[in-house]
Amino acid sequence: MLWEGALLPAEVTNNTRRRALVTGAAGGLGREVALQLAARGCAVAITDINAQGVQETAALLRERTGDVEAIVGDFTIEGAPEAAVEKVVARWGGIDILVNNAGYGVIEPFLDATFKAWTRTLALNVTALAMACKAAGRVMREQRSGRIVNITSPGSRMALPDYTAYTASKAGVDSITRAAAVALAPYGVLVNSLAPGMMDTEMQRSTEIDLARAAGRNDLQAFLDERTRRIPLGRRAEISEVAEAVVWLCLDSPAYMTAERLNMSGGLDKD
Ligand SMILES: NC(=O)c1ccc[n+]([C@@H]2O[C@H](COP(=O)([O-])OP(=O)(O)OC[C@H]3O[C@@H](n4cnc5c(N)ncnc54)[C@H](O)[C@@H]3O)[C@@H](O)[C@H]2O)c1
Numbered sequence: 001m002l003w004e005g006a007l008l009p010a011e012v013t014n015n016t017r018r019r020a021l022v023t024g025a026a027g028g029l030g031r032e033v034a035l036q037l038a039a040r041g042c043a044v045a046i047t048d049i050n051a052q053g054v055q056e057t058a059a060l061l062r063e064r065t066g067d068v069e070a071i072v073g074d075f076t077i078e079g080a081p082e083a084a085v086e087k088v089v090a091r092w093g094g095i096d097i098l099v100n101n102a103g104y105g106v107i108e109p110f111l112d113a114t115f116k117a118w119t120r121t122l123a124l125n126v127t128a129l130a131m132a133c134k135a136a137g138r139v140m141r142e143q144r145s146g147r148i149v150n151i152t153s154p155g156s157r158m159a160l161p162d163y164t165a166y167t168a169s170k171a172g173v174d175s176i177t178r179a180a181a182v183a184l185a186p187y188g189v190l191v192n193s194l195a196p197g198m199m200d201t202e203m204q205r206s207t208e209i210d211l212a213r214a215a216g217r218n219d220l221q222a223f224l225d226e227r228t229r230r231i232p233l234g235r236r237a238e239i240s241e242v243a244e245a246v247v248w249l250c251l252d253s254p255a256y257m258t259a260e261r262l263n264m265s266g267g268l269d270k271d
Helices: 028-039 051-064 080-092 115-143 164-187 202-214 220-229 239-252
Strands: 019-023 043-048 068-072 097-100 146-151 189-196 261-264
Touching: 019 028, 019 080, 019 115, 028 043, 028 051, 028 097, 028 239, 043 051, 043 080, 051 068, 068 080, 080 115, 097 115, 097 239, 115 146, 115 164, 115 189, 146 164, 146 239, 164 189, 189 239, 202 220, 239 261
Parallel strands: 019 043, 019 097, 043 068, 097 146, 146 189, 189 261
Antiparallel strands: none
């Protein structure tokens, strides 16, 4: 069976157009995924805590499609993920694609861990993501179709003592992906995750600056180069190529593929 999202933009009609929600789309990977989905003919809703970034992404989307829903807010507030899904359904009558991309992380040595950092990290990366999967999953169950893609990290399977709240939260993403995939499989709804390698986004830049500081390294560029050399393909990921793989999971991957984790890390993550 061919998922109708595989249609080319010129073939998309009101009956076949996919309705998508991308979280954390004020910049970085989320913005690029939103733009690529719009280029493939999807109606796209975006959400982020960064109001200016949301406006910028929405303006870029409007150049590609008239159909944009922009939602500004903190996704960790109780009820926010459910409200975002409800907005999409109210606007377009359903939801076909959810990309859980919003993420937060802070460098903090394990023995200096703070309640604040752990709570904030888990509230977004785990709890809000699970609530968004639940809310979209309920609508997709009724529709008997839909696709959810959760953004995880190679870190979810690493021991990183300066970044444990984040890596633990991404291990949570992997766990939620497997559970949601099984819960929604009887309804033909697919749930997969994607682990990006190092992309030079805002989040990655500030994380690596803090990581260098925690490691007592003043030679930032040398530190970054060493990290890049550890990637088997020998370079960092382009945001656009990682987004292409997310869009593939949203629109083109085979209907038998669910509960899968796709590594887009240049060989860093090998299973
Ligand atoms: N950049 C990398 O190298 C890399 C590697 C592995 C995984 N990832 C994951 O990719 C995803 C996208 O990250 P990115 O690199 O594009 O960084 P980014 O900082 O551009 O994107 C994260 C977005 O989440 C938003 N956000 C943060 N807290 C929020 C909240 N409480 N409510 C709503 N939105 C909130 C931010 O405003 C930001 O726009 C994240 O899940 C990240 O963990 C990134």
